[in-house]
Amino acid sequence: xxxxxxxxxxxxxxxxxxxxxxxNYSTTSDRLYWYRQDPGKSLESLFVLLSNGAVxxxxxxxxxxxxxxxxxxxxxxAAVHDLSATxxxxxxxxxxxxxxxxxxxxTGTLLAVQP
Amino acid sequence: xxxxxxxxxxxxxxxxxxxELRCDxISGHTALYWYRQSLGQGPEFLIYFQxxxxxxxxxxxxxxxxAVRPEGSVSTLKIQRTERGDSAVYLxxxxxxxxxxxxxxxxxxxxxxxxx
Numbered sequence: 001x002x003x004x005x006x007x008x009x010x011x012x013x014x015x016x017x018x019x020x021x022x023x024n025y026s027t028t029s030d031r032l033y034w035y036r037q038d039p040g041k042s043l044e045s046l047f048v049l050l051s052n053g054a055v056x057x058x059x060x061x062x063x064x065x066x067x068x069x070x071x072x073x074x075x076x077x078a079a080v081h082d083l084s085a086t087x088x089x090x091x092x093x094x095x096x097x098x099x100x101x102x103x104x105x106x107t108g109t110l111l112a113v114q115p
Numbered sequence: 116x117x118x119x120x121x122x123x124x125x126x127x128x129x130x131x132x133x134x135e136l137r138c139d140x141i142s143g144h145t146a147l148y149w150y151r152q153s154l155g156q157g158p159e160f161l162i163y164f165q166x167x168x169x170x171x172x173x174x175x176x177x178x179x180x181x182a183v184r185p186e187g188s189v190s191t192l193k194i195q196r197t198e199r200g201d202s203a204v205y206l207x208x209x210x211x212x213x214x215x216x217x218x219x220x221x222x223x224x225x226x227x228x229x230x231x
Contacts, residue, residue, distance in 0.1 A: 004157075033219070042206065043158070043222040088157050101146065101210070101218055102171060105157030 002027045002093045006106035014114050016078050021109045023072040023089035031092040032072050033103065034063050036085045043088065046074075079113045086110045117141075119223035121207050127229045128197055136192040136226045140209030147190050148220060149182055150206040158206055164190060197230045204228070 003026040013019050023032070031050055035043040047056045049065035049072060056063050060083065062075045072089055090103040120139040128134050140147050145166055150158035160174040164184045172182070179197075184190040194201055204227050208220035 042224045045219060045221070048219055090157075101220075102148065102160040102163055102174070103150075103158070103220065104160070108155075108157050 002029070002091060002104045004089060004091050004104050004106040006087075006089060006109050008109060009107060010110045010112075012112045012114060013076075013079050015080055018078065019076050021074040021076075021087055021089075021111075023074070023106055025070045025072075025089075025091045025104075027070075028067075029091040029093065032065055033090045033092075034061075034072070034074055035088045035090060037088065037108070038085050046087075076111070079111075081113045081115060084111055084113045119207055119209050119221055121205075121223040121226050123226060124224060125227045125229075127231060130197060130199060130230055132197050134194050134197055134228065136194075136205050136228070138190045138192070138207030138209075138223060140188065140190070140207070141221060142188075144209035144211055144221075145187070146210040146212060146218060146220075147184060148208040148210075149190070149192050150208065152204045152206055152225070154203075161192070161205075194228075197228075199230045202228055202230045 005024045007022050033048050034046040036046055037043050047063040052067040054065045060077045065072045086108045088105050088108045090105045093102050093104050122137045147164040149161040152158040162182050163171040167184055167187045179195045182192045204225040206222055206225045208222045210218045210220045212218045
């Protein structure tokens, strides 16, 4: 059974600081997603990582994937209040050619950026 | 439409009642997914449709839950004899295909179901 764990579950940080959210998963997968969710809203796709060593950056967020370690990181640079939200990683169970394409989500990291 | 549309946005029902939740996917998307998100948790997979057929319904918690997609577009999630534990946000997502890099799922706003 594929399990996805994130840490920390809650992160309070000051504006301007850097921090990293970690996502570990238990079995092989060929795709990993990072989503953002604002309170009462749906999921917004941030990144999709497809291969070992993949790195993607958008603004103050950078995501990377190490498939050998089954680890992805979401790095936040010089945080601003607008980044406050819950961040989820999700791993595809099924893979290319598989019968299903379902996402297994981590528990989420609630990020609160303080002025 | 421009995105995945779910109706109603909120639904309050009494314990034991029957409810239907509707999902209208992005036009042309063949794959459709239902997830359930409880408070403070990540979404949990319920069922996946490829076209009209349920390709994977392994996440449905019990036989009170059922979903259909008769014409390969709109889907309805049906819950019989609702229980308070069914209270959650039900998310629908669609993707162009079911597999491969182009199969990224786009999520709707969800239906918040409250069973009282």
